Amino acid sequence: MDTSPPTEAELLTSFLLDPARLPNILSPEQFRALFPRSARAAPSVRSLYLDLATQRGLAVDAVAAAIEVEARRGGQAIRREVARQRRDEVDWEVDGEVEMD
Numbered sequence: 173m174d175t176s177p178p179t180e181a182e183l184l185t186s187f188l189l190d191p192a193r194l195p196n197i198l199s200p201e202q203f204r205a206l207f208p209r210s211a212r213a214a215p216s217v218r219s220l221y222l223d224l225a226t227q228r229g230l231a232v233d234a235v236a237a238a239i240e241v242e243a244r245r246g247g248q249a250i251r252r253e254v255a256r257q258r259r260d261e262v263d264w265e266v267d268g269e270v271e272m273d
Contacts, residue, residue: 180250181243188239192232194225 178186191197203221204212211217242249 179243181239184239184242185236189232189236192228192235194221194228 200218200221203224204217207214207217
């Protein structure tokens with residue numbers, strides 16, 4: 173059993189990608205139920221669902237590619253941003269001190 177903490181890529185994938193595919197969010201039956209009863213059996217509803225699933229899949233693939241790029245960069249941008257925020261916090265704490273007589 174692997175007890176090492178998850179990597180940034182694993183965390184982002186599990187929270188952003190795994191649950192993001194359309195069938196995980198909305199089944200074809202749930203999608204069909206959004207239409208008036210008279211239109212639910214129309215072939216265009218199925219086509220519309222498949223088109224929406226394809227569009228959603230392309231968006232998920234783009235996010236996956238961005239996660240992969242960031243993981244290859246080693247999270248440098250995130251580390252720089254965290255370091256900048258920490259410096260800002262220290263600067264604020266120093267500036268925020270008031271001498272009392």
